[in-house]
Every structure is written in C-alpha cells, then in structure tokens.
Amino acid sequence: MRQNHINNKQYLRGELLEDNMYKDPMDQFFLWFKEAVSENAKDVNSMILATTSQELTPSLRVVLLKNISTLGFSFFTDYNSRKALEISENPKASLLFFWSELERQVRIEGKVKKLTPEESDEYFNERDYGSKIAALISQQSTRWLSRNELDDKFKLYFDKHKDEKIKRPVHWGGYILIPEKFEFWQGREHRLNDRIVYDLVDQKWQRYRIAP
Numbered sequence: 001m002r003q004n005h006i007n008n009k010q011y012l013r014g015e016l017l018e019d020n021m022y023k024d025p026m027d028q029f030f031l032w033f034k035e036a037v038s039e040n041a042k043d044v045n046s047m048i049l050a051t052t053s054q055e056l057t058p059s060l061r062v063v064l065l066k067n068i069s070t071l072g073f074s075f076f077t078d079y080n081s082r083k084a085l086e087i088s089e090n091p092k093a094s095l096l097f098f099w100s101e102l103e104r105q106v107r108i109e110g111k112v113k114k115l116t117p118e119e120s121d122e123y124f125n126e127r128d129y130g131s132k133i134a135a136l137i138s139q140q141s142t143r144w145l146s147r148n149e150l151d152d153k154f155k156l157y158f159d160k161h162k163d164e165k166i167k168r169p170v171h172w173g174g175y176i177l178i179p180e181k182f183e184f185w186q187g188r189e190h191r192l193n194d195r196i197v198y199d200l201v202d203q204k205w206q207r208y209r210i211a212p
C-alpha cells in the first residue's frame with residue numbers, strides 16, 4: 001500500500017543563518033550538541049557511521065560518540081569487525097547525527113584513524129566489568145553457532161576473571177574521525193530547510209549554503 005501522507009510534519013522549530021554560526025564547524029557542532037543535551041534529545045550521542053568496502057558497497061551502523069575533541073569524533077569498537085575491516089581498506093567515512101526533537105541533522109565526512117593504545121586503555125578501564133568481558137569474548141561481526149554458545153562463553157570468562165583486573169584486549173579499541181566536511185541541517189517550513197556546509201580547503205574552513 002502506498003503511504004502518501006506518512007509524514008506531513010512541518011518543521012518549525014528554528015532557523016540556521018550564517019550570521020549566527022561559528023566560523024569553525026567544531027564550535028558549531030559543540031553548540032548544537034550542547035543544545036541537544038539540554039533539550040533531552042533521545043540517544044543524543046548515537047551516530048550513524050558509514051563505511052565502504054573495497055567493492056564500494058556502503059554499510060551503516062549506529063555507534064556511540066564517546067569523545068569530541070577539537071580534532072574529531074571518537075568511538076570504540078572491535079578492531080576485527082566489519083566496520084574495522086572496511087576502515088582499514090578505506091579510511092574515508094561519514095557520520096550522521098539526527099536530533100528529531102530539534103529538527104536537526106549533522107553530516108560529517110572525514111578520515112578515520114585508530115586512537116593510541118593509551119587512549120583506548122583509558123576508556124576501556126572505565127567500562128564496567130561485564131562490558132569488559134563482552135569485549136574480550138565478542139569477536140564482533142563473525143559468525144556464531146548459537147546464542148547459547150555466546151552466553152556460555154560469557155559466563156565462563158565472567159566467573160574465571162572475577163578477581164582480576166581485565167586488560168584491554170588488543171582487538172578492541174577506539175577510532176577518531178577527523179572531519180573534512182560538515183553539513184548542518186535545520187528543518188524549516190514547507191521543506192525550505194536550511195543547509196550550511198563547511199569544507200576544509202587548504203587547512204581552512206569554507207562555509208556556504210546549499211539548496212534545501
């Protein structure tokens with residue numbers, strides 16, 4: 001059945017005008033992120049990460065933003081996962097944030113690098129014991145025989161290492177996406193949305209508006 005009227009919503013929450021925006025897109029992102037936090041936007045630090053395989057097949061998944069620095073956006077994962085394999089083949093990746101409560105979207109493109117082992121250790125050490133064990137056993141994105149096999153392995157390791165300090169397994173750690181392009185999108189009435197792009201050209205950010 002065709003659903004012609006599935007979303008008739010008008011976007012009326014705000015506007016995005018160059019005069020009110022920072023020259024540096026990281027500052028603009030910080031501002032929007034803070035506003036999303038203060039508006040209790042759902043899953044505020046969830047971002048969709050797009051990577052591409054050698055065969056040019058794109059793949060997407062949600063990961064959690066764990067740190068924003070002036071350099072970029074960090075997340076943590078399994079270094080043998082599908083995303084990690086694709087990043088090793090092609091470090092170019094995209095991130096997408098959608099904060100529906102604010103009618104805002106941010107798209108970010110750039111190159112992904114591994115965090116240093118020390119940076120990964122620091123975050124790993126903050127994780128709760130169960131999450132550490134999960135990282136230890138998970139082998140993300142590989143085939144498993146059954147849920148039971150996973151649960152049994154978890155329980156075995158959970159009990160076995162109970163009184164030990166769990167060290168970060170080498171197959172688990174962080175990445176940072178260093179941005180080269182941003183697009184800030186604010187929904188507007190009649191779909192005449194505001195879209196402001198920042199491109200990094202010769203180490204300088206160039207800003208311009210694009211059509212809705």
Ligand SMILES: Cc1cc2nc3c(=O)[nH]c(=O)nc-3n(C[C@H](O)[C@H](O)[C@H](O)COP(=O)(O)O)c2cc1C
Nearest residue numbers: 046061062063064075076077078081082083084141
């Ligand atoms: C809300 C949410 C948060 C997630 N956060 C992470 C994360 O921070 N790191 C991660 O590796 N996977 C996270 N996942 C799981 C990923 O979406 C994905 O299933 C997993 O990383 C395997 O992806 P891959 O096979 O493409 O490598 C999250 C999923 C959801 C829905």
